[in-house]
Amino acid sequence: MAIDPTFPDPRSLLPADRPIQLLDADGTFTEDPDWPIDLDDAQLAELYRLMVMARQIDAQAITLQRQGQLGVYASLRGQEAAQIGTAFALAAQDFVFPSYREMGVALVRGVDPADLLHVFRGTWLGAHDPAKHRFALITISIATQALHAAGFAMGAKLDGSDSCAVAYMGDGATSEGDAHEAFNFASVFGAPCVFVVQNNQYAISVPLTRQTKAPTIAHKGIGYGMPGYRCDGNDVLGTYAVMRQALRHAREGNGPVLIEAVTYRMEAHTTADDPTRYREDTELEQWRARDPITRLEKFLRDRELVDDEVVETVAQAAKAEAQSVRAALYDAPHGDPMELFSHVYAEPTQQLRDQHELLQAELQGQDA
Amino acid sequence: MAIDPTFPDPRSLLPADRPIQLLDADGTFTEDPDWPIDLDDAQLAELYRLMVMARQIDAQAITLQRQGQLGVYASLRGQEAAQIGTAFALAAQDFVFPSYREMGVALVRGVDPADLLHVFRGTWLGAHDPAKHRFALITISIATQALHAAGFAMGAKLDGSDSCAVAYMGDGATSEGDAHEAFNFASVFGAPCVFVVQNNQYAISVPLTRQTKAPTIAHKGIGYGMPGYRCDGNDVLGTYAVMRQALRHAREGNGPVLIEAVTYRMEAHTTADDPTRYREDTELEQWRARDPITRLEKFLRDRELVDDEVVETVAQAAKAEAQSVRAALYDAPHGDPMELFSHVYAEPTQQLRDQHELLQAELQGQDA
Amino acid sequence: MGAVTLAGALNRALHDAMDADDRVVIFGEDVAELGGVFRVTDRLKERFGEDRCFDTPLAESGIVGTAIGMAMYGYRPVVELQFDGFTYPAFEQITSHLAKMPNRSRGTVQLPVVVRIPFGGGIGAVEHHSESPEALYAHTAGLKIVAPSTPSDAYALLRASISSPDPVLFFEPKRRYWTKEDVELPVTTEPLGEAVVRREGTTATLISYGPTVATCLEAADAAAEEGWDLQVIDVRCLVPLDIATLVDAVEGTGRAIVVHEASVFGGMGAEIAAELLERAFYSLEAPVLRVGGFDIPYPASQLEHYHLPDIDRILDAVERSLAF
Amino acid sequence: MGAVTLAGALNRALHDAMDADDRVVIFGEDVAELGGVFRVTDRLKERFGEDRCFDTPLAESGIVGTAIGMAMYGYRPVVELQFDGFTYPAFEQITSHLAKMPNRSRGTVQLPVVVRIPFGGGIGAVEHHSESPEALYAHTAGLKIVAPSTPSDAYALLRASISSPDPVLFFEPKRRYWTKEDVELPVTTEPLGEAVVRREGTTATLISYGPTVATCLEAADAAAEEGWDLQVIDVRCLVPLDIATLVDAVEGTGRAIVVHEASVFGGMGAEIAAELLERAFYSLEAPVLRVGGFDIPYPASQLEHYHLPDIDRILDAVERSLAF
Ligand SMILES: Cc1ncc(C[n+]2csc(CCOP(=O)(O)OP(=O)(O)O)c2C)c(N)n1
Ligand SMILES: Cc1ncc(C[n+]2csc(CCOP(=O)(O)OP(=O)(O)O)c2C)c(N)n1
């Protein structure tokens, strides 16, 4: 009745007392032999480029929403390191199951950001092919995608493949029953799955203290027999190193890992939200000082991997990309309404055929 | 971003390496200053009486089912210490939210066992008044009652009352989303709630290893910032001591506690189940040697609180009680079908009035 | 008299109910600090304190499940599920417990719980924020299902729901939150289960509830120009359903069209049509027709106007009805 | 030819489907070691190994949610939810994902998942083990809903469901698991979406599915003694619903009665009645009547026979229909 003696010391599943951090808020790098990184200069520069790009497109999306071009948009500002560091560690064969805030991850996966934004625009419910970039459609029902990731990973394991599934989710999402069931299924089946919780301190207006009394979110791992890693989510080298280790752990058949990336949502929850109702500017200031891009830039400048010119080039490229996203969306026509009836079933039912006709008649009536 | 320094060492929330045990399988008592007990001789004898009673009525219920008097029955055999030890620590004002296997708890609360069995008989969906003994109706949808307990405890806290809510559940139940949400709500609201998980090693045919890879179920507590206590569920003094402490913790405003009582389901899952399909006799033998009643009896004999005569008297009383339960059920008439339409709403709807009439006509037609 | 929005009327109803009975407590996601994503619970925390109006973790089964426990303790919880599409995680607690507890306990346990649900489309929202799941709940005995269409009804019916000894799912027509009405609150509480004739008419009867009642009234106005005199009935409560009023209406006009946003297949229109068929068979001069959303997943917002029943679709149905 | 039970036919269908396609995997609570509480998955683990048939933790949302992920990987999961009343924890995964994914992904993601659900009452079970929740799922576009009534249909329709590119909820009439039929398996697979006339007749049409088809046939036999010649239609698939066959029938007899165990209010009978009203208006000599369970929580087992539709209740409805 004692704990199985072959079980490694359960305490080894707990996160360390302080979050893993390789790059501090000032951009000072401290190596940690437990969390090695293997990035060459070009890769470091690429991380920087991706983060700047993400921020720029994000800003463009907010503008587009203000101009009535998007229905709503959920900004990732402040979370660039958490997203891009972790996504950068993925292998091509891995499959990502995002929430609605993962434009940074999408960028790394090569998904066209305009396609993602078409969903927020309301052109279509889904506008990219998930199989192509191994990046699922965004998920709005909180935490439900974690189960899809667990199931995908169970499939990968059955099939003997070396794909990992990765679920991205928020701090609030950890409260849902589905998060729990996903952690548990992945762990019971030893499935190669990594759960990346971006703890951005809020679920809309609800702060973390109202979400859980756990010492940290990473402390939830032990309850499933999976390691919980906790890292500074604004340190792109830290998030990369931790994700790299988590993927290796999962890929080698050791089951899932829970990662808590401690970060902050610098913008409103979505463009529909008014955060002044529930949080103080001073908090924002504190986090601004921990900006993930600034610190990476400092680090790269110190290493002379980046100078004013590079910074400018990257900024211009990001602006150009944002501009092309804008062009793709601005006043884009809406989709073909007759496609509403497609893909409900492989073959339309009698009702769908009738309704197809009805809508066609309505549209012709309006034209007439 | 470090763990809140005012937070006590999170590791203090973890269970000890070995389950808490005061009375070993041979009935030898070892005091533990961390888990004091305060029972006088009469109370010790009462624990014994209740356990014998529970076993006897349980056996009677199985017989009644075999004789076609109950539709189905879920035996608690083997779990008497887990149930009666914990329930014995309850205060009158506490409120119990059971699953379907808690006849032992019900006995301690003073619920008429015949009333509980009427539910398994199918006479009514619920046959006792939950408010009277502060014991809710049995719950069959796994883990759902844990949320009712959490909500009740939230109410008690808002009201400034000193009631605790207690949810009983199985090891399998810990896999459901509702268990997770209940642990979390109780903890976030600091509600006086104790979750008693009777880990009887199986959920129907599914063994614990297929239910969770957690080091132990008690290790789930830390993920909610609540202490996880793990005890030998076949030691009635241990379960009592642990529950007493948990209730004190909760009642004093420290929030919920998770208790794992390690025990074994000696019978089939229910009378409809065939356990030979999924478990070995040798396992049963091992657990028979850890029987909760035998060990308490040994202890009481050693203390000279019980002798052959007492044992005989208690056995006779239990048999008499089981006999009266049998009498209350055997060939009892079924309920009044016209009551089916009552209590659906405080006032019946038009449909219900029509259907009431329809059924009345049908019954008259049959009489005619 | 002042112009009151539907959201404002709901806020006032919550306020007045909390004032009248200190067992009324409000909780859900973002209801306290933020005042709800639609501000329906605005300032209630400030006014009544955080014991009476508080935010919960993000878990809908948790919200309804703990509301049940709180009601068993003696409170009258009024909880919010943030959007229609997020009621589904709470489906088991609603269907297996909230609905059944009074009956299975033979009346010894009452659950005076109100679950508020902003529902329906037309606000340009993303997925899962525009659903009309009322039929998914109306099929389960034990739940009252309410769906107001005007500010004064929103007030009156929410007060009645909070006072009801039965559990109530209260569907708020979210695209009508900003609809205004000149009315002095409080208005008298309406009993649950009474439909109301919103407009008298003789050509045919439009039957609706929630957000599409206004659409039906607009359709009736437009129809007047074509010489059709349409009656409009606001059902208000789907359970209990006021069949007498509906039968009365159809006995008058001989023709009925049920209008709702939900997909037609298996929607409330089916139940209403089936009831009218049975109870007003000889009065029906045409089949009861159903106008609703298509039998498809709720579409992306730029396409939702194709999906939602509008004046044209309603009048087309009137025409089809008249052709019988 | 040999006598095959309905449960046996399902077991054989699973076996043959696994044999034919090694992407077919089976999981759920107690399906592997135990072979399912009704033994429908008996010996599949022994035959195909524990990679193809395995037990899961006790969590229904988990079962359906991981089935979706597995299907996205490329498998064809056939999962079991142990009882009708335990489908509700999976409601969100079924309604918001399983049903919608193909449409929202514009066909790029297919979800060939079958969810097996033993459903209905009449077996003397405890609470939540006798529900008929089919209407709660049929209202959501994107799901196919199948409910066989005979062993050979059970085989044929389960094979068709597993082959279907669309997600299917497969409702198994649990009180008919032991019904026998003389049939040689495999039988040819039936396409999903075709009703079948089980008995020809001219007086009136009984329309049913799943467990109550047999009751209807018994009622028709009993009615024959009274000189009534009842037609019996087994709908078999609720979605897609074979309306043409139903309309045909009603054009023949002029009278229809829909029979199911589910509560009448908001049940499938409403949809069928509303469709027939609209599509066969001039043929109806009486309203389409509905015979079902009462609008109450499913009762305790000793009282369930009062609740469930039986021969008397069906014949009483025939009489009422004929009185029009
Ligand atoms: C099941 C469900 N409930 C409620 C919502 C409404 N909602 C959208 S986002 C959100 C907060 C999510 O917080 P978190 O998980 O921390 O992610 P973040 O938005 O901070 O990235 C809520 C409550 C939802 N989308 N899904
Ligand atoms: C939501 C739900 N799913 C499935 C079931 C079917 N079922 C009844 S008991 C049981 C196993 C429960 O195991 P556990 O929680 O360990 O309790 P035990 O029976 O061992 O006391 C299952 C799967 C159920 N009752 N409720």
Ligand SMILES: [Mg+2]
């Ligand atoms: Mg967050």
Ligand SMILES: [Mg+2]
């Ligand atoms: Mg168990």
